[in-house]
Amino acid sequence: MSNLQTRPVLGEPTRYTFPKPQRLQVGGGTVVAIDIPGQPYAAIRLVQPAGGISEPADLMGVAALTNEALEDGIHGNSSLAPSLERHGAEWVSRIGWDSFITGVDAPANRIADAVGLFAEALRTPALRDEDIVRRRDQLIESFWLEASVASTLAARSIGGQLFTGRYATPLSGGPAGLHELTPENVRRFHADSVASVAGTLVVVGDLSGVDLEALGRTVFGDALATPARHTVAPDPAPGDLPRILLLDRPGSVQSALILAHRAPARSQVDLPKVEGMSDVLGGMFTSRLNMELRERLGYTYGVGCRFDLRRDSGVFVISTQVEAPTTAHSITATLEQIAKLKDEGATEGELAAVRESNTVGLPVSYSTAGRLAGALVESVVHDLPEDHVDRLRAGFERLTADDLQQAARDYLHPQESVVIVAGDAETLREPLAETGFGPVEVRDPETLWAVPGSTTP
Structure with missing residues (x-):
């Protein structure tokens, strides 16, 4: 006699609903947050519009280089990571065509400490000459190393075939342009497009006991509100298609x-x-x-x-x-x-x-x-x-x-x-x-x- 039970019939999957975020204005910036009770690890992201498309035509790649240079922290020489690690936190950053993203992942009970270090690195980094030059050379070396892979080579060629202007060059910039970037270019871009712009702070995790307004004040400081963005479709590249x-x-x-x-x-x-x-x-x-x-x-x-x-x-x-x-x-x-x-x-x-x-x-x-x-x-x-x-x-x-x-x-x-x-x-x-x-x-x-x-x- 079999003791096997009848397999239960699967019901309809539960319809997913995205959690409703909190939103508050703090100084020149906006905090958008989702509270997940019991989620011990928090994700903090600052969104600013200083992406690749915002770069001056003669400074292509400066956003990527600036993004990299922030990891050297307020003391230089890659000092940020060890400081964050003392709080169990990790630096997160990337650039897109339309965005400059920085932030940290941190234990929810150490958010305030991690965000304090993050804000310092974002607003007042050392940006020493030697660190910027080292990061620049690493970007150039990585560019050629990655371009030795056929699939990457082909993918990086798309922009120049379809667009004129900034999109014709890869997001990280081309080696020739990167080689011409100076530490002063990076410091100027940072001052104009990062340090002085408040942005939008995203906070997700168990936020019980977290003062979101205080986090916003820490990150935004006296930075100005994010400027309005105007978009215009770029012209096509020359040449017949297909x-x-x-x-x-x-x-x-x-x-x-x-x-x-x-x-x-x-x-x-x-x-x-x-x-x-x-x-x-x-x-x-x-x-x-x-x-x-x-x-x-x-x-x-x-x-x-x-x-x-x-x-x-x-x-x-x-x-x-x-x-x-x-x-x-x-x-x-x-x-x-x-x-x-x-x-x-x-x-x-x-x-x-x-x-x-x-x-x-x-x-x-x-x-x-x-x-x-x-x-x-x-x-x-x-x-x-x-x-x-x-x-x-x-x-x-x-x-x-x-x-x-x-x-x-x-x-x-x-x-x-x-x-x-x-x-x-x-x-x-x-x-x-x-x-x-x-x-x-x-x-x-x-x-x-x-x-x-x-x-x-």
């Missing part, structure tokens, strides 16, 4: 392959429709491109696509790495899948997978203080309503197969694309030309960012 850029890597047995074109700004798209369509095409393991290029043809270990949506514009990118002899067919097979999605639309099974992946997993996606803080940071950067996560969830719940097909028709424009291939030009030039996609331009990768007239990187 076209192929072939970055020569002699002897390479693989090709890094990217198809990219411009997209609208974050505020101009219906995000559930756009991201749902992107999931069907290349955002899930069961996506069209992965099933074709990986599972059926065996050309790659994986392929993906995504929209990089900024305040003033965006980019759509498909990326993969394939065996060199399959490069040309990988392009035509990708174009065929785009055309098929636009012509025939998504299946009900694909629609169900999109809905589930973007709704059922939300409790896990926002289960940590860091993830919740990240959602608040996004809302600040893009001026989104505080319930934007709930609106996204509801949008995915309302999606139809027709919505996904219309999004493919509205937002996928292969005829306006650039295909970037990092691979062996000698063997790839002719097959790429035979695809009929567009003219093929061969470049030495080092010439993309070298000093004009220079023969060395």
Whole structure:
């Protein structure tokens, strides 16, 4: 006689609701906070608009260098990390095109101490000449090291193919421009765009006993309110579309392959429709491109696509790495899948997978203080309503197969694309030309960012 019990029937998943944040004005800045009772570790993030797009044209990379230099703290020579570690805290920072993010992760019962050290490092760092030069040289060295990887090389080439102006150069700046940055450039950028701007302070964790107003006063001091941001879509790069850029890597047995074109700004798209369509095409393991290029043809270990949506514009990118002899067919097979999605639309099974992946997993996606803080940071950067996560969830719940097909028709424009291939030009030039996609331009990768007239990187 079996003692096994009948497996319980699964119920409907609980509908996730994003926690409602507190919001208060403190001096020139704003504090946005979510209290999570029992969450012992807190995430603190300061959002300022000093991202890559805010840099002067002759100082590209200064935001990234300034962001790095803050880690040297008020005493220089990487002094910040040991100071924070005494409180169990860790420095967090990054820059985006539209944002300059700094902050700390810290035990909730040590928030005040950690935020005090953070505020000092942010507002009054040492910014010594020797530290800035060391950080600058490290950025340049990292740039070339990372660019030796074919996929990174191809990805960093996208901006120069689609945009003029700041977006034509990678977010961290190019080596030539970075090399010209001086300690005084960094100190001036910090004074004008970081130290004197209050920003928005995001605080997430168990906030029982935490004085949010006091935290705001500590971080903002007498800094001025964040200035209004004006966005203008950048001009396109010169050259006919579509076209192929072939970055020569002699002897390479693989090709890094990217198809990219411009997209609208974050505020101009219906995000559930756009991201749902992107999931069907290349955002899930069961996506069209992965099933074709990986599972059926065996050309790659994986392929993906995504929209990089900024305040003033965006980019759509498909990326993969394939065996060199399959490069040309990988392009035509990708174009065929785009055309098929636009012509025939998504299946009900694909629609169900999109809905589930973007709704059922939300409790896990926002289960940590860091993830919740990240959602608040996004809302600040893009001026989104505080319930934007709930609106996204509801949008995915309302999606139809027709919505996904219309999004493919509205937002996928292969005829306006650039295909970037990092691979062996000698063997790839002719097959790429035979695809009929567009003219093929061969470049030495080092010439993309070298000093004009220079023969060395």
